[in-house]
Amino acid sequence: MSILVGRDTRLVVQGITGREGTFHAQQMQEYGTRIVAGVTPGKGGQSALGGNVPVYDTVREAVTQGGADTSVIYVPAAGAPDAILEAVAAGIGTIFCITEHIPVLDMLKVMPEVQAAGARLIGPNCPGATSPGQAKVGIIPGSIHREGRIGLVSRSGTLTYEVVQALSDAGMGQSTCVGIGGDPIVGSTFIDILGLFRDDPDTDALVLMGEIGGDAEEGAAAWKKEHLPDTPMVAFIAGRTAPPGRRMGHAGAIISGSSGSAQDKIDALEAAGIRVAESPTEIPRLLQECGVRPA
Amino acid sequence: MKIQEADAKSLLVAQGLPVPPWAVARTATDARAAAERLFSAGAHQVVIKAQVLVGGRGKAGGVKLAADAAAAEEVAAAILGMDIKGITVRKVLVAPAADIVHEYYLSAVLDRAARRVLYMGSAEGGVEIEQVAEERPEAITYLHAHPHLGLQDFQARELCFAMGLGGHLKDFLRIAQGLYATMIAYDADLVEVNPLALVRETGADGMTVERLQALDAKITLDDSALHRHPGLEDLRDLDEEDPVDIEARAEGLSFIRLEGDIGCMVNGAGLAMTTMDLVKRAGGQPANFLDIGGGARADRVAAAMRLILADTSVRAILVNIFGGIARGDEVARGLVEARRQQARSVPMVVRIVGTNADLAAEILSGIEGIETAGSLDDAVDRAVAASRAKLAET
Numbered sequence: 001m002s003i004l005v006g007r008d009t010r011l012v013v014q015g016i017t018g019r020e021g022t023f024h025a026q027q028m029q030e031y032g033t034r035i036v037a038g039v040t041p042g043k044g045g046q047s048a049l050g051g052n053v054p055v056y057d058t059v060r061e062a063v064t065q066g067g068a069d070t071s072v073i074y075v076p077a078a079g080a081p082d083a084i085l086e087a088v089a090a091g092i093g094t095i096f097c098i099t100e101h102i103p104v105l106d107m108l109k110v111m112p113e114v115q116a117a118g119a120r121l122i123g124p125n126c127p128g129a130t131s132p133g134q135a136k137v138g139i140i141p142g143s144i145h146r147e148g149r150i151g152l153v154s155r156s157g158t159l160t161y162e163v164v165q166a167l168s169d170a171g172m173g174q175s176t177c178v179g180i181g182g183d184p185i186v187g188s189t190f191i192d193i194l195g196l197f198r199d200d201p202d203t204d205a206l207v208l209m210g211e212i213g214g215d216a217e218e219g220a221a222a223w224k225k226e227h228l229p230d231t232p233m234v235a236f237i238a239g240r241t242a243p244p245g246r247r248m249g250h251a252g253a254i255i256s257g258s259s260g261s262a263q264d265k266i267d268a269l270e271a272a273g274i275r276v277a278e279s280p281t282e283i284p285r286l287l288q289e290c291g292v293r294p295a
Numbered sequence: 296m297k298i299q300e301a302d303a304k305s306l307l308v309a310q311g312l313p314v315p316p317w318a319v320a321r322t323a324t325d326a327r328a329a330a331e332r333l334f335s336a337g338a339h340q341v342v343i344k345a346q347v348l349v350g351g352r353g354k355a356g357g358v359k360l361a362a363d364a365a366a367a368e369e370v371a372a373a374i375l376g377m378d379i380k381g382i383t384v385r386k387v388l389v390a391p392a393a394d395i396v397h398e399y400y401l402s403a404v405l406d407r408a409a410r411r412v413l414y415m416g417s418a419e420g421g422v423e424i425e426q427v428a429e430e431r432p433e434a435i436t437y438l439h440a441h442p443h444l445g446l447q448d449f450q451a452r453e454l455c456f457a458m459g460l461g462g463h464l465k466d467f468l469r470i471a472q473g474l475y476a477t478m479i480a481y482d483a484d485l486v487e488v489n490p491l492a493l494v495r496e497t498g499a500d501g502m503t504v505e506r507l508q509a510l511d512a513k514i515t516l517d518d519s520a521l522h523r524h525p526g527l528e529d530l531r532d533l534d535e536e537d538p539v540d541i542e543a544r545a546e547g548l549s550f551i552r553l554e555g556d557i558g559c560m561v562n563g564a565g566l567a568m569t570t571m572d573l574v575k576r577a578g579g580q581p582a583n584f585l586d587i588g589g590g591a592r593a594d595r596v597a598a599a600m601r602l603i604l605a606d607t608s609v610r611a612i613l614v615n616i617f618g619g620i621a622r623g624d625e626v627a628r629g630l631v632e633a634r635r636q637q638a639r640s641v642p643m644v645v646r647i648v649g650t651n652a653d654l655a656a657e658i659l660s661g662i663e664g665i666e667t668a669g670s671l672d673d674a675v676d677r678a679v680a681a682s683r684a685k686l687a688e689t
Contacts, residue, residue, distance in 0.1 A: 020620060027650075077519065098620070100589055103482050103520035104405060111410045112442050127619055139619040141649040156565025157589070158617040161649055162671060165617075182564065184407045184484070211565050214407055239568040241575045242584070243553065279573055281672055 002131035002176045003196040009135045012037040012068035014083045016048045021074035031142035033135040037066030059090040072096040081106040088117045097123035107185040121187025127157040127179035148173015151197040154209035162280045170284030171294030175203040190220035205232040205292045212239035217265040225272035232290035235269045236277045237262045296516045297348045302530045303512035312473040314509045317390040326371030329389040331364045338391035343370045346386040355379045385534045398490035403474040405484040411439035416454045420490040445475045466507045482520030487513040546598040555580025557682050558603035558612040562621045570615050579679035582609045589620040596629025610685035613678035618649030627655035642681040646674035
């Protein structure tokens, strides 16, 4: 088991012939991810990754002919919202959008379509997800992982890698590591992913990587307290010393009833019984103190 | 991107919102001339408002009334050059002072959690809405616009009646819909009118009428969408920006200058903030926040290094790159290039891990002035030590 991606994942890479698409498709395949198709409109009939992955013009063909059930998008921002909608229309169940700088109003219009179709979107502007030993989808370097039973969810990209590395170095393997993306509008929230981990028999402990701004961490803390009171969980908040001004504006703060500051988030997490690390490298020790053993 | 009140008003006018006339002046003489025009058009008083991209102008003394042109010049002279929250006032807005019956609040803002545009309306406008939200939350009406249909008429009516503006239903509907149209037209993530005022006006026939007008406007634009609105980039107020910020943006870098002496170059905002947090925790002071972004190539890395070195207080540089979409070898090549061009000798601690880290290590091995580090904690400690050693030299 694991969540979102695994041995059974049949992946289509949207934008497979682009610079990023090609490079990361190769990395994913080397890791063991089953890539069944690529899509680049106008390049249907060609093949990618040294000839062993068929390229289609449309996602629909990737589904009907290639049998794809999961998509990863490396399409540039101007075309990425449409790429998401195409995946949704083709019946893809799990869609990862790696693309950054998508205008937020575009995402406002895309999200109801994703939800109406019952699809799950991770991102945009996210690093993807890896279930160590099974499959990786996105851009997280494969070498840093170790198989195990810790579920990790993060709003950051590279900071996620840092923590995964620290966990693996300490002998603490992961069931699945998920980066949900740092954009104002993302397809899946902390709570969505924590819900998947709750239902995963192979996940015993949780790590949450947050950052200043918004109130997603506060929401996750409250959810954890209610739904997973006994699961060991450690968190980290980036931006304790960041100068103000990179936070959301006042109007955003009013909606959430939160200042978005690191301290408010840390207080909310600790009040929910979640230990908060001061450094990413401290996380393995805190997990051990919560009773999690290396494995 | 934040834009000035005067520019925000122009965008609202373009969407059909009622905004009283205004002029922008950079000198007291120009402010006087603008005031003279307004007085001869029938204004009884004018208001002079500092144009700065920070809140609390009124409290800081940046908004003043003037009863005649001479007073307008005097007031403008006092406001121009004033420092408001660290920003020097370089422009003022001159507008007729409205005869205000009542002040309301109306805004449309992106609600991240709900993934909708949120409308907020209140009969308690003209004051900081944060204060109203805290003290009397029931005084604010909230509702979400439909993601495809926008603010529907029935919603605008609900808002209108809740705000006690039933007597001005038609005008209010036009204004409320206009806020949404403004968001869509310019990819704004906030459109705020505070105050939306009911003002008393005397018509040509001598009869007084009450009308709704947007007396202030605040708009922030989505940086990711600026490329599809070519004219909007011109509204960026370069007067209020550090030249370094302008250069950073041109290079596609996210850069914030800070007070310390350890220059930081990191990929990813979360990791960049974490690196700064750890530098402080280890007793050092970061000189900047710098996120070189995803997929940074060698030339962008070299540009980032130039920005860091342009800050003369930098005594050591910490490079922390965890390759994912960014490739270690590209970053390493950029660093070597930057080192070659570098005019002054600043010790550099480099940690590159992740994608193509092995290639990066090959490229960096044996380069003078570059110290490599394995773990994040080790890199931070070395950078802090290097900055201290450099300080001891001087």
